[in-house]
Amino acid sequence: MNKSISNSPLEDGYDFHITDNSSEKYHFRILTFPVPSGIFTEAVEVIEENPTNSPRIYSHLSGFDADIEQMELELKAKIQKGINQRHIDxxxxxxxxxxxxxxxxxxxxxxxxxxxxxxxxxxxxRKVTIEQFVEMLQAYPMNDFKFEVKDRTLGE
Structure with missing residues (x-):
């Protein structure tokens, strides 16, 4: 028998509202819970259902002895930094x-x-298809690039 525990910030988390540098308001749900490797906290953006929208997700993983309030403050700082960055137009x-x-x-x-x-x-x-991504790259012929895939619980 497979026993799994599912934790969903959207269902079980608490509401967190934040404003970016342009005065745009964002709504997240945050949940903190233990995992086998420590304490995990995750924030998921509450968004309108739309085929082009994709919720922002921010996560933070700390050891078992972590201060949960401090973890959540660090996660909120990560959210603030993230919502103030724009990458595409x-x-x-x-x-x-x-x-x-x-x-x-x-x-x-x-x-x-x-x-x-x-x-x-x-x-x-927002969701960007592979085709849209390739189209964005056409403006950069003969340029070097760095493509890095990383664990989202780690900092920048």
Whole structure:
């Protein structure tokens, strides 16, 4: 018999509201719980159901002796930093990498994409298909790049 415990910030977490530098308001649900390797806290953005929206997710993992209030303060600081960063702009119906020339986001999955792939990128709270991502890269021929995949519980 497989016993698994499921913890969902959207179902079991508490509400956290935050405003970015542009006065845009965001709603997250935060949940902290023990995992085999320590204490895990996660914040999931509460968003409107929309095929192009993707909730922002922030996580933090600490040891068993961690101060939970401090962990959650660190997570809230990570959220504040994240919502103040913009990586893509929509120009004439097409996505472009903004002037920072950096994209940060999450690799995600969606079976209902208008794409040849079920994999997408969640960037700035929106789903970006692989085709849209490749189209954004066309502005950078002959440029070097760094593609880094990392555990989202780790800091920048």
């Amino acid at each position: 929509e120009v004439d119906g097409h996505l472009e990498i903004n002037d920072n020339d950096i994209i940060r986001g999450r690799i995600d999955h969606d079976d209902n994409l208008d794409s040849a792939f079920d994999t997408c990128l969640a960037i700035d709270g």
